Amino acid sequence: MTSPTAGGVDCDLHPAVPHLTSLLPYLNDYWRDQVTTRGMTDLVSQSYPSNSPITTRPDWRPSQGKPGSSLEDMKKQALDPFKVSYGICNPLYGVQMVFSEDMADAFCRALNDWLANEWLDKDERLRGSIVIPTQSVEKSVAEIERCACDKRFVQVLMLVMGDMPLGKRVYWPIYAAAERHGLAIGIHAGSNYHNPPTSVGWGSYHIEDYVAQATAFQTQLTSLIVEGVFARHPGLKMVMLESGFTWLPPFLWRLHKFWRGIRMETPWVDRAPLEIVRSNIRFSLQPIDAPADPETLNRLLDHMQSDELLLFSTDYPHWQFEGDNALPEGLSSDLVRKIMIDNPHATYGRLKQSVIKEAP
């Protein structure tokens, strides 16, 4: 087992909303009434069915309630054993799936307030991501502005499968708002299911959707790079969360090759895709889609040609590793330190800032 370095950052933790009714205190009268009058059900996404084996490790599954819904369990199972100083909470509650932008906005606001009150207030190590109603850029920007004054929010969270490719110009005000407030953009596995979950249509199985997440990250990276997001926002950091990373080198070889061939189509891309990824894109450590042997893993890391790309994550409570083996065999202690401490701090500038407590 590779030992964690104390004082690290766990960049991908998933606190679960127990039920839609848990958000009622954070909704206004109108939306509270909508939820109850219309008999709305819990917003659980097909991306992570509560009882699916990948949604929680068997030994982390609580006797009752959703996996990830107990702060005490998270402390005992993730924050304490890996001795982290910070844990970044990325709620995956299905608020982006609804088709009404007004409803999505109300649920996102409630979710962000719920996170601050029920989690961030209760453990000083916890930091948050601002969940936004992506289908309305105007409302997304307003929600970023509203939450950004709470310095415990360190990132804006989007799903990797949504309504449109994330590089599209219509989304750029979101990136400008994030950059303005020193927030990273986190892109997490999962779909709002407004489009088929693969680029060739609807498959049959949950396992297909999960395997396909990696390809969705690939198409989003292409979009973000070739649309010119990083020419406009050279300082913006984007973090691919629960994306896998062993696909990155061959993906970049291909993108780089076609960019050389047809860069006349996107002349505003002012740096090679490889360079853009090295300076602007980061990846959470889990899942590691590689064999367990250290030799192959180290070759793969060598193919990535940078030790600054990976950020430590447990992906708690999802089932990515056994026991305390969040760090794979064969990593040097220098690399462990970079993955756990240096790289996350270089990505999340807000971790260094003092947290201004909101008035009670």
Added chain:
Amino acid sequence: MNIQFRDRPEEASLVHAKTAIADCDIHPARATKTELYPYLAKRWHTHLETYDKRPYHGMMEGPPYPKAQPNAARRDAYPPEGGPQGSSLSFMQKQHLNPNNVVLGVLNPLATGQGIRNHDLAAAICSAVNDWQIEKWTSKDSRLKGSIVVANEDGPSAAAEIRKRAGDKNFVQVLLLSRNVEPLGQRRYWPIYQAAEEAGLPVGIHAFGFGGNPITASGWPSFYIEEMVGHAQCQQTVLASLVLEGVFERHPALKMIMIEAGFGWAPSLAWRLDKTFERLHCEVPHLKRKPSEYISDHIWWTTQPMEDPERRDHLFELIDWIGWDKLLFATDYPHWDYDDPSRVLPPGVSDANRDAFYLGNARKLYGVS
């Protein structure tokens, strides 16, 4: 990539210098719009002139993402007698087959009935393209072998076309495109695999095609480069679908070739499939083996566009993970991103691996001497 060759040396001086190769991805084109008419029933001539092909996208002419150059093909590949690139056998021989010493060339026609919404028209055009391949190409040059194209969205009709051509030595594979109405592991396509296995033919799955689905899981992107890069993601999903639906479990003799979609992603995809399968195997109890085992036993990969890392050792490590016996050299002639056989492999490859890469693997897979 996009280079116009001037001062081309005389072909005679090149022939002995070059090792014999197989080119597993050549795109023959039609010289005129009506070149298929002799193989099509009269009613379809009128139909095409009135309604045209109606594919699963909106354009009456040309592709939704304009290519980087006309017909996505080399500007130096226009035949002297006229017509689009790839439409003249004699010029293909002069420009490509002879100087590059191609001893086996696999034809993959792209403008066929595949991806046409009217399935009767799709079947008629596919059958016509198959006749045309024999008459215009394979019967005139024994180095060239055809691919059976089929009305991909209509399984029974596609299977019938395969059975009609079974045993015909003009054809060495069944050809599908990667993008269809559903992922290719789905049941509507199963009759195709059944018929191919019975005929002892591998199934080639070439990048491209239209099935109505956006080319990302987040909708339609803006640029041609996104479509080009995106074919690798489509192909990964197609392969995952084939494995997870149990196509190889049901057809243990079936061989498939991933054409023009890269191979660099193969190890990572197989590892991801295996890891996820460990957790979720109870959802797919029809699978009796690990996903990576189906892939290594059933899948071959064409090489163009060649994986091109900065460091040569990274390429060799990648190929070690896949197997030197699984790669099939291809140029993609006459398309613009053509790979030149004399430049595609860096130095440092053993003679045995080089021979397998350029010719041996293709001969063995396609059963052509």
